[in-house]
Amino acid sequence: MNQIEPIDGNGFGHLTVLLHEAAASLNLVPGSIAIDCTLGGGGHTRLLLNAVGKNGKVFAFDRDSTAIDHAQKTFAAEVASGQLLLVHKPFSEMADHVRKAGLAAAISGVLADLGVSSPQLDIGERGFSFLKDGPLDMRMDPSRPGTAADLVNTAEEAELARIFRDFGEEPMARHFAKMICRQRATEPFTTTLQLASYLEKHSPYGSKSRKHPATKIFQAIRIAVNEELDELNRFLAGAVPLLAPKGRLSVITFHSLEDRAVKHFFAEASGKTKRQELSRRVVLTESEMDKMVNAQGRVVATSEAEPSAEEIEINPRARSARLRVFERA
Numbered sequence: 001m002n003q004i005e006p007i008d009g010n011g012f013g014h015l016t017v018l019l020h021e022a023a024a025s026l027n028l029v030p031g032s033i034a035i036d037c038t039l040g041g042g043g044h045t046r047l048l049l050n051a052v053g054k055n056g057k058v059f060a061f062d063r064d065s066t067a068i069d070h071a072q073k074t075f076a077a078e079v080a081s082g083q084l085l086l087v088h089k090p091f092s093e094m095a096d097h098v099r100k101a102g103l104a105a106a107i108s109g110v111l112a113d114l115g116v117s118s119p120q121l122d123i124g125e126r127g128f129s130f131l132k133d134g135p136l137d138m139r140m141d142p143s144r145p146g147t148a149a150d151l152v153n154t155a156e157e158a159e160l161a162r163i164f165r166d167f168g169e170e171p172m173a174r175h176f177a178k179m180i181c182r183q184r185a186t187e188p189f190t191t192t193l194q195l196a197s198y199l200e201k202h203s204p205y206g207s208k209s210r211k212h213p214a215t216k217i218f219q220a221i222r223i224a225v226n227e228e229l230d231e232l233n234r235f236l237a238g239a240v241p242l243l244a245p246k247g248r249l250s251v252i253t254f255h256s257l258e259d260r261a262v263k264h265f266f267a268e269a270s271g272k273t274k275r276q277e278l279s280r281r282v283v284l285t286e287s288e289m290d291k292m293v294n295a296q297g298r299v300v301a302t303s304e305a306e307p308s309a310e311e312i313e314i315n316p317r318a319r320s321a322r323l324r325v326f327e328r329a
């Protein structure tokens with residue numbers, strides 16, 4: 001299980017995080033149907049295909065057409081045989097799509113490996129990185145409107161401050177919002193390095209800060225541009241009813257906002273939240289409690305919820321990853 005792919009095996013440029021751990025957490029059997037909601041370079045998809053076998057099926061979603069185009073080539077045989085169905089859609093629309101295919105409550109495993117792929121970060125033209133020059137874009141799906149530049153140059157100062165605070169957990173959110181609004185009145189922001197160097201120049205943290213001052217602001221803008229937390233909440237709510245009994249939903253998160261949302265959702269869906277609330281107010285037997293709580297499933301404890309030190313050394317982007325697993329009753 002601790003086997004790590006030393007290099008990206010499929011030429012996409014993305015090292016899959018928790019590759020074997022996440023795929024194994026779904027407990028898939030041959031002939032079953034699984035969904036990979038975040039295809040990326042297809043590392044997890046490949047293992048899901050292996051697990052469901054020739055008589056099974058995998059749906060793979062991505063809102064980035066470059067991931068879909070890449071998979072059309074790398075998985076040409078599986079696509080041709082109908083074993084793999086590629087879907088260019090945001091995962092918030094996954095449940096609708098699968099229901100329309102007549103497969104509600106028939107899915108054995110759903111996986112989401114959140115966040116961005118390495119090519120999205122590494123290719124300057126995508127506009128995600130404050131270390132590479134490119135247009136200030138950050139859209140995972142460039143066919144949709146609303147770039148990072150549109151947001152930075154047009155949002156009200158209070159809205160920018162809210163975004164920096166809520167999505168970047170930036171304590172100096174109001175300061176950075178004010179600085180940006182002052183500057184854009186004379187010169188709009190159009191490139192990543194223009195914004196990054198402006199934030200650095202006007203950072204109240206000085207040169208003592210270990211992190212680049214653009215780190216949290218870029219994260220916040222990216223989350224806002226791609227509506228990542230809305231996407232996640234809609235995805236989670238839609239995923240559970242798709243699962244067959246004992247079907248599993250596994251999610252890999254990369255920062256505390258995502259992780260909190262998943263943890264909170266699993267606590268609600270497993271009845272933990274309601275159980276705690278009820279036990280504060282009334283005394284009930286276990287079976288009375290079970291009836292009142294009416295849980296949709298349980299949280300699965302996993303000993304491989306975080307990447308090993310070895311994986312982090314090979315792939316530093318794995319360091320903040322965390323796997324959470326839910327099983328349908």
Ligand SMILES: C[S@@+](CC[C@H](N)C(=O)[O-])C[C@H]1O[C@@H](n2cnc3c(N)ncnc32)[C@H](O)[C@@H]1O
Pocket residue numbers: 014015016017037038039040041042043044045061062063064067089090091092113114115116117118140231232
């Ligand atoms: C971390 S990468 C996934 C890597 C993949 N597991 C692999 O093994 O290569 C995340 C991928 O999810 C996609 N993505 C992120 N949010 C999405 C959303 N809301 N809907 C659909 N795809 C999304 C990104 O475009 C990106 O390709």
